[in-house]
Amino acid sequence: MLLALAAIMEEMEGLTREGGSSLLFPVVVFTDMDILKDQDDPKIAVGRLCKHFQHILNFADHCKDVLENLVSQINVLLGSGKENSPVKLTPVKLTWVWSVVGRFLGMLSVLDTSLSHPVMQHHWLEYKRMIKVQRNEPDKFSTSLESIRNMETVLLKLEDTVLTGNILDRVISMKTNVGKAFLDELNNFIRILSVEVEKEICGEKFLSLACLVALHRKLSGQFDKKLVSRLWDLAKKLPASAFISLAGVVWTPEKFIQKFLLQIPENQSAQEKKAEAAVEVSRRNWLTSRMTSITTESRSLTSTISSWIVKLRTRLAKDSSGDHLPDLADTTMLILSGLDLARTARNALNFCLNACCKLEHPLTKSAISSLTDIMASLKKIQVYKYKKPCLITMTFVRKRSRTRCQRSSRFA
Numbered sequence: 371m372l373l374a375l376a377a378i379m380e381e382m383e384g385l386t387r388e389g390g391s392s393l394l395f396p397v398v399v400f401t402d403m404d405i406l407k408d409q410d411d412p413k414i415a416v417g418r419l420c421k422h423f424q425h426i427l428n429f430a431d432h433c434k435d436v437l438e439n440l441v442s443q444i445n446v447l448l449g450s451g452k453e454n455s456p457v458k459l460t461p462v463k464l465t466w467v468w469s470v471v472g473r474f475l476g477m478l479s480v481l482d483t484s485l486s487h488p489v490m491q492h493h494w495l496e497y498k499r500m501i502k503v504q505r506n507e508p509d510k511f512s513t514s515l516e517s518i519r520n521m522e523t524v525l526l527k528l529e530d531t532v533l534t535g536n537i538l539d540r541v542i543s544m545k546t547n548v549g550k551a552f553l554d555e556l557n558n559f560i561r562i563l564s565v566e567v568e569k570e571i572c573g574e575k576f577l578s579l580a581c582l583v584a585l586h587r588k589l590s591g592q593f594d595k596k597l598v599s600r601l602w603d604l605a606k607k608l609p610a611s612a613f614i615s616l617a618g619v620v621w622t623p624e625k626f627i628q629k630f631l632l633q634i635p636e637n638q639s640a641q642e643k644k645a646e647a648a649v650e651v652s653r654r655n656w657l658t659s660r661m662t663s664i665t666t667e668s669r670s671l672t673s674t675i676s677s678w679i680v681k682l683r684t685r686l687a688k689d690s691s692g693d694h695l696p697d698l699a700d701t702t703m704l705i706l707s708g709l710d711l712a713r714t715a716r717n718a719l720n721f722c723l724n725a726c727c728k729l730e731h732p733l734t735k736s737a738i739s740s741l742t743d744i745m746a747s748l749k750k751i752q753v754y755k756y757k758k759p760c761l762i763t764m765t766f767v768r769k770r771s772r773t774r775c776q777r778s779s780r781f782a
Contacts, residue, residue, distance in 0.1 A: 397485055476574065580623055661726070682708065
């Protein structure tokens with residue numbers, strides 16, 4: 371059973387990577403780029419995406435099967451299944467399992483957000499109108515009424531789940547019954563994760579936390595006021611964590627909580643409206659402060675990147691063929707630190723631009739200049755990487771070779 375659980379987790383991680391790349395990017399490109407302005411009829415682009423939408427629907431069904439299987443396996447492992455369950459391992463801490471599940475559900479929520487984009491919704495409506503016109507005059511478009519009706523049936527299925535942003539809801543809505551031990555274990559991890567989110571500004575962890583709370587409510591069928599209040603408090607205290615930008619998709623907790631975590635579904639109370647307004651005010655104040663300090667952040671980041679390039683250029687200019695393992699390790703760490711700098715610069719750039727766009731915050735001349743400097747520094751790292759690809763690659767190869775030789779001599 372443990373091997374089965376490990377196989378399920380491996381498959382879930384693979385689905386998370388697939389959903390966050392090959393499934394998400396075509397939708398992001400459609401909604402974010404100006405390619406539609408260059409086309410005479412954007413409905414053609416939507417028609418080409420229908421096959422992709424069908425793939426997403428199949429992907430959602432597969433994700434649901436995998437999650438149901440995982441929930442059943444964990445339920446048995448925790449000894450909360452039937453009385454004659456063959457396996458009962460308690461106590462069991464499933465920290466890694468819940469972390470993977472959180473990232474998995476977070477990917478589905480981001481995919482929902484991208485598919486609910488106003489640009490996508492507008493052109494999808496136009497595409498449906500075009501199909502309706504063809505149904506009234508099928509001969510004019512060289513088709514049959516039966517074919518159009520079949521097409522409308524397919525579009526209806528796609529709209530019910532994919533184009534309405536209900537993928538996550540479809541996946542976590544399962545008929546599997548779980549016991550108290552399962553819910554307690556999930557609840558304990560949620561509380562641990564909420565503490566981690568408060569200590570570390572990490573949007574991905576906040577997203578995982580929100581999705582796991584939604585999963586807990588779906589499985590328990592009960593409203594946990596403490597967990598939801600905790601989410602609102604974190605979103606208010608940590609606006610940087612509660613504003614998530616992944617692959618050009620901006621995710622905020624307000625709509626998510628309205629959809630999954632209202633005390634009375636589809637009926638927001640006065641207290642919940644007050645909490646949402648407080649989060650919005652906190653986020654705007656945070657953005658104003660962040661854009662004020664972006665100049666200082668830009669100077670520090672560009673200076674650090676320039677220093678890194680000089681150090682790496684000096685290190686790679688030397689003949690490293692005779693370097694010992696400590697020297698190769700230092701060079702490797704230097705290269706990896708450059709990747710961390712690139713990630714920091716990219717996140718700062720995407721974060722500020724997406725936040726200003728989402729909240730309609732004006733960009734000052736100094737802010738634009740600072741963001742341009744960050745972009746230029748990021749480009750420097752990219753250019754240097756492509757200038758010296760062989761040297762950088764050989765550093766990793768030599769370090770790996772020397773490490774293997776050292777291990778072999780140790781066990782000889």
